[in-house]
Ligand code: NAP
């Protein structure tokens with residue numbers, strides 16, 4: 001084979017491994033021609049290159065979205081047609097399920113079972129909104145005499161959607177599905193750490209028949225592209241999931257143009273384990289609550305409060321089982337816990353653990369960066385349980401976003417609720433008790449958007465997901481989300497026999 005041919009083949013291979021932007025229905029390189037590397041956190045290896053969007057590309061994407069919204073057909077399609085296309089997106093995702101799972105694992109280092117569950121939920125989110133949008137409608141309100149009022153739910157316009165790296169495809173689905181269901185146009189900015197499945201989702205949307213310009217995907221950095229979208233006067237809404245400090249900045253900047261804003265931010269979610277709980281269920285649920293997705297979940301139940309009488313018994317079982325959790329090849333179904341997203345996050349996690357150690361807390365298990373055989377270049381952290389903490393320690397107050405649980409005792413229900421609510425956050429919470437009256441009483445007092453009663457799971461298509469306090473506002477994953485991608489237009493009509501002459505002139 002000649003050198004030239006070989007070179008061409010190499011270029012072709014590169015192309016296959018290079019993911020492009022999607023703007024106005026076209027895949028394209030970035031205007032600058034720059035690309036960035038995507039790393040598999042389990043191995044530290046580069047797995048793909050992605051066109052790096054800049055503000056020039058973001059500008060093109062906003063223009064395309066604006067044009068599609070103002071002049072295009074999508075929002076005017078009969079709702080059944082949009083619904084059918086959402087179902088078609090879900091159908092294509094189903095047919096590419098294994099590929100999406102594989103890509104998600106390579107991109108994030110998460111375990112097979114976690115990735116499978118999340119890709120399946122992303123599919124079901126499109127199916128959910130395909131159904132929900134059909135019955136999403138305005139209201140008719142009675143007025144006196146010959147007046148009538150009805151409301152219409154109109155799509156809000158061009159939405160910027162900023163996605164985090166912990167659940168790349170699922171978080172994209174939570175945002176893309178309801179937005180396009182209502183007729184909005186979107187510019188999606190995936191996290192630069194994990195852009196691959198969102199790009200594939202954009203391609204699937206096109207294949208399913210979403211018109212050009214309705215779904216645009218611009219992988220680029222938050223501080224440039226993300227910020228540009230947030231400040232852009234032609235963007236009507238920003239939906240953001242990520243850290244609380246960045247969320248605050250977004251809210252501030254969005255105020256200049258009074259954009260609609262929904263924020264899904266950090267958490268430090270408590271689990272209250274009462275002495276009348278099924279202890280084994282509480283142990284297993286709490287293991288899942290903190291160690292699933294390597295603790296990189298906004299609703300990770302990272303603060304455990306256990307009633308005094310059962311504390312020793314609970315801890316013995318909790319620690320024993322935590323020690324049995326396996327870290328390893330994310331593609332092996334026996335692996336419980338996958339990798340941490342990158343070195344920086346690993347250092348953040350370890351910093352919190354070492355500060356707790358220094359403050360006199362007891363590291364019951366874990367407490368160190370892990371080395372995993374065959375994956376020495378990856379980023380791993382040992383499942384960690386910390387006790388003997390006080391409520392003012394950093395590790396108790398701040399979101400660690402890693403596989404680290406802090407555990408404290410409580411005396412009674414009142415103290416349990418006080419401790420649970422003593423946080424700037426209010427996203428998830430869990431109550432473990434077999435006393436129904438107590439479960440009801442306590443869940444009413446917890447200041448959080450989600451309460452899980454004897455249950456480790458918080459998010460199903462149809463369940464509102466979102467926070468109180470500094471965990472953000474707005475709800476995703478539910479019917480109400482559709483309202484947040486719409487404006488309510490109130491239409492007042494008069495059908496009287498006589499013309500009105502209100503000023504009597
Ligand atoms: P982050 O900075 O808030 O990033 C989340 C998303 O926002 C990414 O797409 C990011 O882009 C983008 N972004 C960053 N700065 C922005 C800005 N000024 N304007 C617009 N968009 C911006 O979160 P992170 O740095 O990846 O993680 C830090 C901490 O955030 C974690 O330790 C965890 O505590 C928390 N976090 C929470 C969630 C959650 O589900 N609530 C998810 C992820 C992280 P790029 O990263 O591509 O630059």
Ligand code: MG
Pocket residue numbers: 222
């Ligand atoms: Mg950041």
